[in-house]
Amino acid sequence: MANIKSAKKRAIQSEKRRLHNAGMRSxxxxxLKRVLAAIKTGDWEKSMAEFREAQRVLxxxxxxxxxxxNMAARTKSxxxxxxxxxxxx
Numbered sequence: 001m002a003n004i005k006s007a008k009k010r011a012i013q014s015e016k017r018r019l020h021n022a023g024m025r026s027x028x029x030x031x032l033k034r035v036l037a038a039i040k041t042g043d044w045e046k047s048m049a050e051f052r053e054a055q056r057v058l059x060x061x062x063x064x065x066x067x068x069x070n071m072a073a074r075t076k077s078x079x080x081x082x083x084x085x086x087x088x089x
Contacts, residue, residue, distance in 0.1 A: 021066050028067070031057045032075065039082050047083050054079065 002008045007088035031054040038047040055076055 006071050055064050
């Protein structure tokens, strides 16, 4: 454990930030699973509704550097392609 007051404070801040980031990452994964479940059912309307919500969460998480912007963009692109395939099928 740290001995210096500022180091103790940084350790506390880091732990708080770690827990917050873990929660945000978990929320993101939950939303992605919801989209995939909606796609699996074949319901385009529900898939789009879940996708819009997941987009918001992905963008928020990427803006805060919890995941990279490229990862968020790649994920959104892949989900969108699956939903488009649903519509055309």
